[in-house]
Amino acid sequence: MEDNQLFPVFIKLETIHTLLVGAGPVGLEKLNAILQNSPDANVTVIGLEVLPELNKLANQYERVTVLKREFNTSDLDGVDLVVAATNNDDLNQQIRLEADRRNLLVNFADKPDLCNFYLGSVVKKGDLKIAISTNGKSPTIAKRIKEVLNDSLPDEINDTLQNMQALRNTLNGDFASKVKKLNAVTASLVETNGEKSRPKLKWLIWLAIVFSFVIVVTAFWHKEPQFQTYLTELHPTFYWFLIGGFIFAMIDGAIGMSYGVTSTSFSIAMGVPPASASMGVHLSEILSNGIAGWMHYRFGNVNWKLFKLLLIPGIIGAVTGAYLLSSLEHYSHYTKPIVSLYTLILGFVILSKAYKANRKKTVRQDKIKKISILGLFGGFIDAVGGGGWGSIVLSSLIAGGRNARTSLGTVKITRFFIALMSSLTFITMLNGAHWEAVAGLVIGSALASPIAAKVSNRISVKTIMVSVGILVVLVSLRSIIKFILELV
Numbered sequence: 033m034e035d036n037q038l039f040p041v042f043i044k045l046e047t048i049h050t051l052l053v054g055a056g057p058v059g060l061e062k063l064n065a066i067l068q069n070s071p072d073a074n075v076t077v078i079g080l081e082v083l084p085e086l087n088k089l090a091n092q093y094e095r096v097t098v099l100k101r102e103f104n105t106s107d108l109d110g111v112d113l114v115v116a117a118t119n120n121d122d123l124n125q126q127i128r129l130e131a132d133r134r135n136l137l138v139n140f141a142d143k144p145d146l147c148n149f150y151l152g153s154v155v156k157k158g159d160l161k162i163a164i165s166t167n168g169k170s171p172t173i174a175k176r177i178k179e180v181l182n183d184s185l186p187d188e189i190n191d192t193l194q195n196m197q198a199l200r201n202t203l204n205g206d207f208a209s210k211v212k213k214l215n216a217v218t219a220s221l222v223e224t225n226g227e228k229s230r231p232k233l234k235w236l237i238w239l240a241i242v243f244s245f246v247i248v249v250t251a252f253w254h255k256e257p258q259f260q261t262y263l264t265e266l267h268p269t270f271y272w273f274l275i276g277g278f279i280f281a282m283i284d285g286a287i288g289m290s291y292g293v294t295s296t297s298f299s300i301a302m303g304v305p306p307a308s309a310s311m312g313v314h315l316s317e318i319l320s321n322g323i324a325g326w327m328h329y330r331f332g333n334v335n336w337k338l339f340k341l342l343l344i345p346g347i348i349g350a351v352t353g354a355y356l357l358s359s360l361e362h363y364s365h366y367t368k369p370i371v372s373l374y375t376l377i378l379g380f381v382i383l384s385k386a387y388k389a390n391r392k393k394t395v396r397q398d399k400i401k402k403i404s405i406l407g408l409f410g411g412f413i414d415a416v417g418g419g420g421w422g423s424i425v426l427s428s429l430i431a432g433g434r435n436a437r438t439s440l441g442t443v444k445i446t447r448f449f450i451a452l453m454s455s456l457t458f459i460t461m462l463n464g465a466h467w468e469a470v471a472g473l474v475i476g477s478a479l480a481s482p483i484a485a486k487v488s489n490r491i492s493v494k495t496i497m498v499s500v501g502i503l504v505v506l507v508s509l510r511s512i513i514k515f516i517l518e519l520v
Contacts, residue, residue: 036165036166036167037167038150038165038167040152040163040165042161042163043113044070045066045069045070045072045073045074045075045113046070046072046073046074046095048074048112048113049074049076049110049111049112049113050066050073050074050075050076050111050112050113050114050115051075051076051078051107051108051111051113051114051115052066052075052076052077052078052115052117053078053079053103053107053114053115053116053117053118053123053127054078054079054116054117054118054141055077055078055079055080055081055082055083055086055098055100056079056081056083056086056117056118057083058117058118058119058141058142059077059079059083059086059117060083060085060086060089061117062115062117062141062151063075063077063086063089063090063096064089065151065154066115067089067093067096068154068156069154069156069161071093072095073093073095073096074095075093075095075096075097076096076097076099076107076111077090077096077097077098077099078099078101078102078103078107079098079099079100080100080101080102081100082098082100086098103123103127105126105130108127108130108131108134108136109134111134111136112136112137113136113137113138114127114131114136114137114138114139115138115139115141115151116138116139116140116141116143116146117141118141124140124143124146125146127140128140128146137149139151144168147168150165150167150168152164152165152174153171153174153175153177153178154178155178155181155182155185157185157189158189158193158194159193159194160185160189160193162181164177164178164181269302269469269472270469270471270472271472272302272472273298273299273302273312273469273470273471273472273473273476274471274472274473274475274476275472275476276294276295276298276472276473276476277295277316277472277473277474277475277476277477278476278477278479279476280294280295280298280476280477281476281477281479295309295312295313295316295473296309296310296313297508297511299312299313299469299473300511301510301511302469304469306357307357307358307458307461308469309469310354310357310415310416310454310458311354311454311455311458311459311470312469312470312473313473314354314415314451314454314455314458315451315455315458315470315473315474316470316473316474316476316477317447317448317451317477318448318451318452318455321444321445321447321448321451322448324444324445325441325444325445325446325447325448326445328440328441328442328444328445329441329445333438333440333441333442334438334441334442334445335438335439335441335442338403338429338438338439338442339442339445339446341403341404341407342403342404342406342407342425342442342443342446343407343446343449343450344404344407345404345405345406345407345408345411346407346408346410346411346421346425346446346449346450347411347449347450347453348408348411349407349408349409349410349411349412349413349414349415350411350412350414350415350450350451350453350454350457351411351415351453351454351457352411352412352415353411353412353413353414353415353416353454354415354453354454354457354458354461355457355461356416357415357416358457358458358461359461369511369512369515369516373508373512376505376508376509376512380505383498383502383505406425406429407425407446410425411450414450414454415454415457421443421447421450425443426439426440426443429442429443
């Protein structure tokens, strides 16, 4: 088999003149790729028909010129690089012939035989840039590899790169000694997800999970005689919550949010008061998020700096929210429609995010900075409404430019501790619980958690989010309408 003999180079497009022939959908794609990588590129676009979107994009860059006319061979004069994005074979042959006469590099969209250079898929993390080539065999494979690398490489790699530059500038000695020192510093980057530091943390996480369940079970065993009876005599409602908990946890595992809002909406619709509903959700999330957090930890998807910033504020917010909601348990008839209104709003938020998820962003977003405030607010709303930690915190982190995969893993593992503290607060404050709902959610979500972590990449996120949004909106509306009819 022949090897890929292409020679990879990185070109400073701002120092040369690029000609793009074709201003249709393919031309827009090529221009967007050029400008995303080189915003200061000097580009002339020529096309008989110009797509409005291309004009709009070109107007955002001073060094991009769009000419609405036919291509002339004289357009190649003074040009250094040519990209042809036309479906006219005769025109492509003419461009290739004239480009060869002028010794110009030229690329043709979907015509690898005519090209003397290819445009590869590019992964960009700050100053780090990786170009991917399949030797013209399959742009689709290159695109998929790009997606994998984009998810796998943390955004913080750019911070590491900047720190390495600063370190390199401080080093003294000859070239060999500098390389040796830099190799020693960067050795940890190629260790398998920091295996040296994992064993202690592994046992701490598992001890925390076991300890939390010992506390919860012991507290309820002594405080609630009904708890013991439910271990032997299960109410039929248990099975509904078992199925619901499993489905909601699968959804949450796929998109990283919505377990709380779906479970709370379902619980309230089944007649469970808001505080008891929130307690059931958080009790079930202790085990499910403990399992999910552990698996994300094993996959290397946890940003520990982000974890520290979210944890304490999130716990403070969650405990405060649980305390207030439990204090209002006697007024559940009035708090129930308020919580339903909250879940209704979250349902519309989920639908909105579903339809915005696939829209391309042309402007780079800065990372969200006020992580602690976000954690405090997310923890409070999560406890009061029985859900929202994922919807608020995860969506805000991703929208603020954080890496999606590490954000999901970090949110999951912090959710374990927040669910634990919320549950202990509810246990202390409440005098009773709907055990059939609690037990069903706990077991159902625990069964789904390891499965969801493995199959999440195979499920259409948009389809799930739309389904969840519609379900939450309908269930919340049902509860609100029922409350209004009772008043009438």
